Amino acid sequence: MRDSATEPVRILLVDDTRTNLAILSDYIHTQGWVALTASDGETALQQAQSASPDLILLDVMLPGIDGFETCRQLKAHAATADIPIIFMTALSDSANKIKGLKLGAVDYITKPFQQEEVVTRLDVQLRLHQMKCQLEQQNQLLNQKVVEQAKTEAQLQLLTYELEERVQSRTAELNSVLDNLTQTQVHLVQSEKMSSLGQMTAGLAHEINNPVNFIYGNLRPARRYFQDFIDLLTHYQTCYPNPPADLQEHLESVDISFVVKDAFNLLDSLEIGADRIRRIVLSLRNFSRLDEADIKSINIHEGIDSTLLILQHKLRGAVDSEPIEVIKHYSAAFEVECYPSQLNQVFMNILANAIDAIEENRSRLSEPEASSSAHTIEICTELTTDRQVIIQIADNGPGIPEAIRAKLFDPFFTTKAVGKGTGLGLSISHQIVVEKHGGQIQCLSEPGKGTRFLIKIPQTQRCLEPPAVGTESRCAIAQPI
Ligand SMILES: Nc1ncnc2c1ncn2[C@@H]1O[C@H](COP(=O)(O)OP(=O)(O)OP(=O)(O)O)[C@@H](O)[C@H]1O
Ligand SMILES: [Mg+2]
Incomplete structure (x- = not known):
């Protein structure tokens, strides 16, 4: 590829009229550019391929393939497609001007040539072409950057995704650890609560059980002894119906008949109470069931x-x-x-x-x-x-x-x-x-x-x-x- 900063501009002139080629070459040289020449379409195509000029000045009327066909073939070939082409036509030939522009030419110059116009148009097109090339380069760089950025973004997305997955799995792990911890806490509190409540009720039941059994166990003999006393008293009263006055007085003050009747009520309620305590003790043991872990x-x-x-x-x-x-x-x-x-x-x-x-x-x-x-x-x-x-x-x-x-x-x-x-x-x-x-x-x-x-x-x-x-x-x- 030609280095535009150090190498001179090269322009390919295609015309079958030698005088035209000479005039145009002169114009070009005055600008410090290099003129390449071809007098027919085929030679122009070969020159364009081998020398890669910066611009082609192409006559419409040529021997062999004409200017339009030469232009079409130049545009069809990748190596020459981007070279700007300027047609040379007669002043009145507007149909050809339009045709040339439609085939991809960037401009036209009318014959007879005016040096200033030719030079100006060539200069404009050369500058435009240079800018176009720079733009394309920049575009390419930009595209590269876009691709690189897309790659970086994709990597970033992948990393974010991986990170999210890691956070999710870590959160799940933490949640399950937290759940386990709560469950363990519950188990601990439960067993503590159970064992302290169980031990307390079992202890209470044990402590109450013995004394209540004394009471309950002694109630029957107590009832029998009472009955024996009453029988004995009745016997005394039968044997001695008329006791001495002071004894009679004592009997009346005690209200012995009421005492005899009430003593049995008293024993009955003692028995009911003791029985109730026994049942409570049984319930406490039943509730705690410390001995029954299985x-x-x-x-x-x-x-x-x-x-x-x-x-x-x-x-x-x-x-x-x-x-x-x-x-x-x-x-x-x-x-x-x-x-x-x-x-x-x-x-x-x-x-x-x-x-x-x-x-x-x-x-x-x-x-x-x-x-x-x-x-x-x-x-x-x-x-x-x-x-x-x-x-x-x-x-x-x-x-x-x-x-x-x-x-x-x-x-x-x-x-x-x-x-x-x-x-x-x-x-x-x-x-x-x-x-x-x-x-x-x-x-x-x-x-x-x-x-x-x-x-x-x-x-x-x-x-x-x-x-x-x-x-x-x-x-x-x-x-x-
Ligand atoms: N029968 C009920 N009627 C209305 N609310 C109830 C009933 N049973 C439970 N609750 C509600 O459920 C909540 C949780 O009950 P839970 O037995 O687990 O704990 P608690 O009774 O508050 O404390 P503790 O650990 O001492 O039992 C209670 O605080 C209460 O708001
Ligand atoms: Mg509760």
């Missing part, structure tokens, strides 16, 4: 009753308020394979929540409203034909809005005041029912219409398949309240 077959109703007994004081409520009525719809007794103390923990959590909800509702109602409406907890148990155990615990408390219902089983979710609730009761219950027993726990509730918890576990833990859906149930489970 799966056992138990009567589930005993677990519920023990839990109710432990919650008795909460159910009774304040002195001036109506107690919460517990309505039981127990099915016929059946055995369930389960972790008894853990299941009792579930009953405890749900029943305690129901009591709290009722109490909270009561505190919100006005005095006449609160005393007129009955507060109830309904417990329903059932064994379905496909051996699923269903326990439903429903309260007529304030109910739960949907937004809260969605978070109910989340660890640490609570609406209770600080120090009143840890927000773990239901998440622990969920874990016990679903993970430990392969069951389901569900909450049905509507604000103002109370809350119903449904627990469904398989009767035996050997088959941990998911329970069949749509099992017919006497308790109308899965019916919205």
Whole structure:
């Protein structure tokens, strides 16, 4: 390629008239340019290919192929297509001027030549061509830059994508670590809560058990001794119907006939009280079941009753308020394979929540409203034909809005005041029912219409398949309240 900055401009003159070639060559030389010449089309084509001139001045009328055909062939060839061509025509020949321009010529010069015009037109076209070349070079550079930029952008996009993927997978990892941590925390709190509650109730039961057994065990001999004393007294009265005056006076002041009658009432109530304590102790042991860490077959109703007994004081409520009525719809007794103390923990959590909800509702109602409406907890148990155990615990408390219902089983979710609730009761219950027993726990509730918890576990833990859906149930489970 010619270096335009150091090499002189070369112009190919194509004309079959020697005089024209000579005149034009002169003009060109005056500008310091180099003139190449050809007197026919074929020679012009060869010259153009070999010398690569900066511009071609082409006559229309040539021997052999004429100027137009020469122009067409120059434009058709890649090596010569970009060389600017200026036609030389007669002044009046406007048809040829147009034809030449249409074939790709950049300009025309009219004969006879005027030196200034020729030089000016050549100079303009040379400058234009140079600018065009520079523009093309710049364009090429620009295109290269665009391609490079596109490449960089593609790499950047790839990096961003990889980075996003890494962030996503890292976030997922972190979330799962966080989930595990929360679960572990729940497990820890649960086992701590379970063991401290269990140990406390078991300890209490043990401490009370011995003294109450003394009382209960001694009541029978005490009754017998009483009877012996009374028999002896009656015998005395029969043998000595007229005792001395001061003894008679003593007998009347003691009101012995009342004492005799009331002593047995007293013994009866002592026996009832001691029996009640014994039953509470039994319930406490039943509830804690510390000795039964493994799966056992138990009567589930005993677990519920023990839990109710432990919650008795909460159910009774304040002195001036109506107690919460517990309505039981127990099915016929059946055995369930389960972790008894853990299941009792579930009953405890749900029943305690129901009591709290009722109490909270009561505190919100006005005095006449609160005393007129009955507060109830309904417990329903059932064994379905496909051996699923269903326990439903429903309260007529304030109910739960949907937004809260969605978070109910989340660890640490609570609406209770600080120090009143840890927000773990239901998440622990969920874990016990679903993970430990392969069951389901569900909450049905509507604000103002109370809350119903449904627990469904398989009767035996050997088959941990998911329970069949749509099992017919006497308790109308899965019916919205
Ligand atoms: N029967 C119910 N009626 C109305 N709201 C309830 C009922 N049961 C649970 N809730 C709501 O669910 C929330 C979570 O209950 P959960 O037992 O998990 O925690 P908590 O009772 O707040 O605290 P704790 O860990 O002491 O049990 C409660 O704070 C309460 O808002
Ligand atoms: Mg709770």
